[in-house]
Amino acid sequence: MNRLSESVWAPDEGLTEVEASIQEISHRFAEDVMRPAGVALDRMQPEQVIAEGSPLWDVFGQYRELGLDLVEIAEGMSPLELSRVSYLVHEEMGWGDCGLGWSLYASGMAQGMIRAMGRDDLWELCPPDAISMWSITEPSHGTDMLDFSHNLSAASLGGARSDCVVTRRGGKLIIQGQKSAWGTNGSIAQVSALFCRYDDGSGQPKRAAFIVPLDLPGISRGKPLDKLGVRALSDAELYFDEVEIPASCMLCPPEAYDELVKGIIVGANPGMAIFCVGLARAAFESALQYAKERIQGGRPIFEYQAVQLKLFDMYRKIQAARALIRGTMEDHAQYPPRLENAVSSKVTGTQLALEVTNQAFDIFGGNATSKEYPIEKMLRDARMGTIADGTNDVLSLVAVSSRF
Numbered sequence: 001m002n003r004l005s006e007s008v009w010a011p012d013e014g015l016t017e018v019e020a021s022i023q024e025i026s027h028r029f030a031e032d033v034m035r036p037a038g039v040a041l042d043r044m045q046p047e048q049v050i051a052e053g054s055p056l057w058d059v060f061g062q063y064r065e066l067g068l069d070l071v072e073i074a075e076g077m078s079p080l081e082l083s084r085v086s087y088l089v090h091e092e093m094g095w096g097d098c099g100l101g102w103s104l105y106a107s108g109m110a111q112g113m114i115r116a117m118g119r120d121d122l123w124e125l126c127p128p129d130a131i132s133m134w135s136i137t138e139p140s141h142g143t144d145m146l147d148f149s150h151n152l153s154a155a156s157l158g159g160a161r162s163d164c165v166v167t168r169r170g171g172k173l174i175i176q177g178q179k180s181a182w183g184t185n186g187s188i189a190q191v192s193a194l195f196c197r198y199d200d201g202s203g204q205p206k207r208a209a210f211i212v213p214l215d216l217p218g219i220s221r222g223k224p225l226d227k228l229g230v231r232a233l234s235d236a237e238l239y240f241d242e243v244e245i246p247a248s249c250m251l252c253p254p255e256a257y258d259e260l261v262k263g264i265i266v267g268a269n270p271g272m273a274i275f276c277v278g279l280a281r282a283a284f285e286s287a288l289q290y291a292k293e294r295i296q297g298g299r300p301i302f303e304y305q306a307v308q309l310k311l312f313d314m315y316r317k318i319q320a321a322r323a324l325i326r327g328t329m330e331d332h333a334q335y336p337p338r339l340e341n342a343v344s345s346k347v348t349g350t351q352l353a354l355e356v357t358n359q360a361f362d363i364f365g366g367n368a369t370s371k372e373y374p375i376e377k378m379l380r381d382a383r384m385g386t387i388a389d390g391t392n393d394v395l396s397l398v399a400v401s402s403r404f
Ligand SMILES: Cc1cc2nc3c(=O)[nH]c(=O)nc-3n(C[C@H](O)[C@H](O)[C@H](O)COP(=O)(O)OP(=O)(O)OC[C@H]3O[C@@H](n4cnc5c(N)ncnc54)[C@H](O)[C@@H]3O)c2cc1C
Pocket: 106, 133, 134, 135, 136, 137, 138, 141, 142, 143, 144, 146, 152, 153, 154, 180, 182, 183, 184, 185, 230, 384, 387, 388, 389, 390, 391, 392, 393, 394, 397
């Protein structure tokens, strides 16, 4: 831990020796590898981010080498132990670079689904070390693809027209269409978990999920997206032109589809929230340090009570979000998961990052707007969170309609 973190946050009471050591390894990785790579990648053109020799590949390499995907360590842990470790690792990664954190997290999503569905036969198509992604949203269907409750969308099942359809022809499946430009890792993934409309010839509109290696004939990608924040996270459209896959690629049949989408949202929402807490913590620490160094009116601005009040408000909100998200993850590891708490975590964590980076921006004054300081990037990164993984409004409405 750096000195500042230690003085403000530590000691993290109640951590076991193993947890403290994993937290320390994660923080080193975040500080020495993710933070500098994130800043460099933020300034690159999207094509440069994924080019050979880009710092992105070193980040992926070291993440796997250090075992921070937690796959190996998970084998010897109870679900509760794993949830605690997972919280610690992901907060540190969000502190290092939120966009890289999301990208690394998403790179194991298809594998996570294969494990969850108990489909060992799919490892051949999706090796444990492949970079994977989750493709669900489409150009014409963002929100409605994530509305597994079917309570919000005027026309369920992605509306009358779907941009991407898998059709059964005999023993084979044919994919036709495209997925949105927002799929995390869309430009670098080797395998996708593809969630889309499924036409089994019955004439009934259905959806299903499939594991699709992305080097098959007929698959192409759009240009990596040039976007406001989390620029180290590379995304791009996927195009499918009469792509043939065996019927065994079906990960989840129509009858279990909505439950799977719900399960992913319940798991990924607190996950995304933790990264945002890490980002908010980074903004708070930068603002505190700056406030102690910046002299105005003959004193460090930290001595002005208006600045102290802002800093304490940031600290208070970070601690509240930490408690909510940690509690939700620990509960989910022991009891049936609660959608409303998963969504509360995501909304709180992403809103927190936005508010805290904005407050830090004010403390940095004019310097906040300069790329020489870290805050403008943090604010741009935070802006993405309320939309990714379902907009906060839509997730909240799904939670209300399903649970209240
Ligand atoms: C950083 C990032 C990462 C992402 N990663 C992935 C990924 O890995 N895989 C993937 O498939 N997608 C991904 N997405 C896409 C993301 O899930 C969608 O952008 C999101 O679900 C919103 O869909 P949309 O952009 O089409 O907005 P729209 O659905 O067009 O919504 C636009 C606005 O209308 C509101 N709205 C729409 N319908 C309703 C309704 N019924 N009730 C109330 N309000 C409504 C929304 O809240 C929003 O404010 C990512 C997006 C971002 C920004």
